[in-house]
Amino acid sequence: MINQERIKHLLLELVQIDSHSRKEREVALRIKKYCEEMGAQVEIDDAGEKVGGNSGNVIARFPGTVSDADWIMMSAHNGHRRSRRRRQANHRGRHHSHRRHTVLGGDDKSAAP
Numbered sequence: 001m002i003n004q005e006r007i008k009h010l011l012l013e014l015v016q017i018d019s020h021s022r023k024e025r026e027v028a029l030r031i032k033k034y035c036e037e038m039g040a041q042v043e044i045d046d047a048g049e050k051v052g053g054n055s056g057n058v059i060a061r062f063p064g065t066v067s068d069a070d071w072i073m074m075s076a077h078n079g080h081r082r083s084r085r086r087r088q089a090n091h092r093g094r095h096h097s098h099r100r101h102t103v104l105g106g107d108d109k110s111a112a113p
Contacts, residue, residue: 010034019078022053027078035060 019027025048032042035058045056058078064071 014078022048022051024048024053024078025055028055028058031058031078032060035062039063 014027014030017027017030028044032044035042040060040062042058042060044058047056048054049056
């Protein structure tokens with residue numbers, strides 16, 4: 001069963017972590033921890049080093065329950081453009097948006113959880 005409250009809280013946590021291009025280590029480590037808590041084998045590769053960044057790709061492998069099933073790959077971008085202000089979210093019922101003069105970055109990070 002999908003726990004919508006858990007996903008909402010994780011997204012709101014992730015969007016408040018600064019992670020502009022090539023400075024994504026903090027959010028990558030949070031995603032790594034989250035995936036490990038769910039039982040995944042997780043690594044962060046060295047792609048960031050090759051482009052002058054401080055983090056590589058987060059690669060999480062979750063064990064399957066069907067032995068002969070095909071594997072599935074999912075991808076999400078966890079960086080966002082720079083903002084002079086701390087990211088903050090507005091909450092209106094089920095909808096979340098950025099507060100005035102900030103960028104939320106949720107379009108990138110929403111696929112991560």
